Amino acid sequence: MSAFARTRSVAGAVAWRGIHNAFTNPAFLLPSMLFPLFFFVAFAGGLSGLQNAPDFDYPAGYTSFQFGFVCIQAAAFGGVFTGFAIAADFEFGFARRLMLAAPNRGGIVIGYMLSAMARAAVVIAVVFAAGMASGMQLDGSAGDLLGLLALALAVSAVSTLLAAGIAMRLRSMQAAPVMQMPVFILLFLAPVYVPLNLIAGWVHDVARLNPFTAFLEASRGFVAGEPDKIAISVACLAGLFAVTALWARSGLRSAERAG
């Protein structure tokens, strides 16, 4: 069996287990499904008056504006929730057995990443259905929607690698806040409620440099049928993927050393 085939085999098995666990255990499924739906309902419902602010320029409406955010948020938190699952696997000893059995341990991380992406795709589909049922205006074409999905899946992959690196270093469910906080902070220091030009003060300065700003603007561009910030998003994702992949790889080494 070639190295690629071994990696594929391990990744496939781990991904299948992750997907199976995520969709058959309500304790795993509900938080990852309910959080994005709740944010969508709360923000699109409660803050829609913000579209009346001068210079708020998003013709598709506030519900669509928030859909762009929730897609990225669901993808990022899908990765974080997968990090929780990795930490639990270490805490309960399953990961140790998995590492003994796997002929290629890199495949374990890839498998977790694939399961997070599958999870994100399903959550986004549910939020999309909820948005359409509530009358969300969707100006993007099928191609734009595919672009949005690809962007979300890439964000999910990066956040999974970040969370996996933390989970494999700390190997305890107590690491949950450490996985959650960076993603939460990055998300909320981006233009969540209004476009970047309407954000005031220091958050505006931070948001200009935050890669999640590019992801949100690209996401909203796809929803509005006016793709925007694609090149910068791809560049940021490529950079983040390289850094987080190294981070996850060194986390795996740390777990291997710990036995």
Next chain:
Amino acid sequence: MTALASANLPSQVGLLAGRAITHIVRAPAQVVFPIVFPLVLLAVNTSGLDAATKVPGFPTASYLDFALAVPFMQGALFAALNGGQDLARDIEGGFIDRLALTPMSGAALLAGQLGGALFMGVVGAVIYLLVGLILGVGIAAGVAGALVLLLLAISISFAFACFGMFIALRLGDGQAVQGFFPLFFVLLFLSSAFYPRDLIEQDWFRTIATYNPVSYLVEGIRSLVITGWDAGALLPAFGIAAAATVLFLTLSSRALRTRLTRT
């Protein structure tokens, strides 16, 4: 435990409250996170939602003035959650069972437990108010209004602590108490905490916010900051806090009796 058993009711309350406060002070995460996290969210939302003040009809020119009420609510939520978890840990660890073997009064246990949450409520409320004042928030109701604001915030914190205590006594499981935390957040987000109720465009959301008691608690605090003395906002806020306190204290008392009977 011997000192506790031989003491009279006020001494028992004092000892248990002292123990609860010592627990909080010895765990910095229990103090720092509930105080810092709401302030971080306040800072982020004040910038992120500043554009809301340009919407016609928005009640103030500063979103910071409008949003200052939110940390008081979040701080109260965290204090209730931590207090509930501490009590659940005492139940899980058998401390309450051992207390039940002493002549300790049930009322002392409830009051002592609430002492810890009240301590966090007071510390948090004073810090949020000071931070607000340092950042330039003006209290429209003046110095007396600031004192009433503190009183209302502490009343709300106390009411939430009673709820946390009831859940802990009823379920006796720290994870179950933790599981109620998202419910608190749902109530906060589905209220008028981030946007004025009369400017909410979606009818269904405005209806939920109108029936959500958290809206009135937030609006009570907010009225002192941006309106001045407004009995129409203050009376419902104090009324809801008092009603919730009575309700959850009664339920806690019953849950404690059931738990001690089982023991």
